[in-house]
Amino acid sequence: MSRDGQAVTWGTVMAAILDTPPIREAIPDTMRAAVLFGPGDIRQINRPVPRPGPGEVLVKVAMCGTCGTDLKIYDGHFPLTPPYGAFTPGHEWTGTVVALGETVDEVAVGDRVCIEAHHGCGRCDNCLIGRYTACLHYGNATKGHRATGMTTDGGFAEYVLHHVSALYKMPPQVSFKDAVLLTTAGTGLYGLDAAGGYIVGYDIAIFGPGPVGLMTVQACKELGAGRIFLVGTRTSRLEMGQRFGADHIINVRECNPVAAIQELTGGAGVDVAIECSGAVDTPQQCVQVTKRGGKILVVAFYPQPVTLDLSAVVRGDITIYTTRGEGGNNVKRAVSLAAQGRLRGAELVTHEFPLEAIAEAFRVMRERVGDPIKIVIIP
Numbered sequence: 001m002s003r004d005g006q007a008v009t010w011g012t013v014m015a016a017i018l019d020t021p022p023i024r025e026a027i028p029d030t031m032r033a034a035v036l037f038g039p040g041d042i043r044q045i046n047r048p049v050p051r052p053g054p055g056e057v058l059v060k061v062a063m064c065g066t067c068g069t070d071l072k073i074y075d076g077h078f079p080l081t082p083p084y085g086a087f088t089p090g091h092e093w094t095g096t097v098v099a100l101g102e103t104v105d106e107v108a109v110g111d112r113v114c115i116e117a118h119h120g121c122g123r124c125d126n127c128l129i130g131r132y133t134a135c136l137h138y139g140n141a142t143k144g145h146r147a148t149g150m151t152t153d154g155g156f157a158e159y160v161l162h163h164v165s166a167l168y169k170m171p172p173q174v175s176f177k178d179a180v181l182l183t184t185a186g187t188g189l190y191g192l193d194a195a196g197g198y199i200v201g202y203d204i205a206i207f208g209p210g211p212v213g214l215m216t217v218q219a220c221k222e223l224g225a226g227r228i229f230l231v232g233t234r235t236s237r238l239e240m241g242q243r244f245g246a247d248h249i250i251n252v253r254e255c256n257p258v259a260a261i262q263e264l265t266g267g268a269g270v271d272v273a274i275e276c277s278g279a280v281d282t283p284q285q286c287v288q289v290t291k292r293g294g295k296i297l298v299v300a301f302y303p304q305p306v307t308l309d310l311s312a313v314v315r316g317d318i319t320i321y322t323t324r325g326e327g328g329n330n331v332k333r334a335v336s337l338a339a340q341g342r343l344r345g346a347e348l349v350t351h352e353f354p355l356e357a358i359a360e361a362f363r364v365m366r367e368r369v370g371d372p373i374k375i376v377i378i379p
């Protein structure tokens with residue numbers, strides 16, 4: 001066939017593709033959604049299904065994870081949440097794309113996606129240098145900022161809107177249960193990224209074998225860490241960390257973690273201590289186990305101000321890094337690791353609740369009934 005012939009054929013095919021309307025699932029006018037009506041008062045009601053604006057995508061939620069931040073939101077101790085009676089929380093959701101707003105062609109209807117919670121405004125000083133989780137318009141939806149389930153409606157609902165920049169397409173081998181944990185894995189990966197990233201051969205201490213800690217154990221292992229010391233209070237979680245690649249597990253109910261890590265490192269300490277626990281006494285333990293010239297990475301929130309020996313940090317030439325959430329495109333890296341079978345999330349999902357039982361799910365999480373690790377809500 002001639003060059004011209006090929007061009008015509010290709011053009012015809014493209015025209016046919018562009019003319020084919022995407023298969024659209026009928027989207028109802030209303031949906032079931034959990035709405036926060038006051039501190040400790042969350043109920044399932046019917047709400048209008050939102051319609052995607054320019055750059056936005058409507059996703060049918062497959063499941064939404066819960067975490068400690070949801071309890072703070074539930075109790076009314078979280079800044080910048082929308083008013084009571086008009087706010088659906090949930091920031092660790094995954095699902096299937098059902099409608100696209102104007103200009104969106106990065107994902108298609110039918111794609112399975114997971115998320116970053118944050119979409120920066122794209123116009124402030126921090127967004128311009130890629131630090132969108134530190135957006136200077138945080139919480140200001142009129143400027144385009146969105147933190148799903150925190151400052152805008154989230155995934156404890158049948159449908160949720162998100163900006164396309166914070167969605168990540170998943171290959172078929174990544175399950176929705178894995179995907180809920182990929183947002184969490186992005187938190188650890190972003191922290192490591194901010195703290196220098198290159199951890200091959202480093203000894204690492206991870207405090208707090210919750211979901212962030214357990215995903216970070218796997219990330220450190222895959223990034224070639226030397227020895228990983230995992231510190232916590234609950235045996236079941238520590239043992240899971242061991243299955244995920246922790247070389248030594250240290251139960252603080254049985255021994256002093258500082259003495260244990262000092263002994264295991266011959267008195268030198270670790271290259272990087274990662275604080276994922278949110279317990280007020282662990283930052284000081286991080287100071288005591290980090291070697292001279294080492295790094296401390298803090299990715300947790302605390303219920304009250306924390307005390308630590310800052311002079312020891314300075315004397316030891318230790319650098320402290322903090323990061324919030326899962327920026328730097330690190331959820332995309334998490335999806336890649338999961339697609340390669342090198343990041344396991346589904347094993348952390350211990351409990352599932354239907355949307356109407358969300359208050360019960362929060363009770364189970366708070367009271368640790370049945371030792372939950374990750375509780376998911378299925379709308």
Ligand SMILES: [Zn+2]
Nearest residue numbers: 067068069092
């Ligand atoms: Zn969370």
Ligand SMILES: [Zn+2]
Nearest residue numbers: 121124127135
């Ligand atoms: Zn911004």
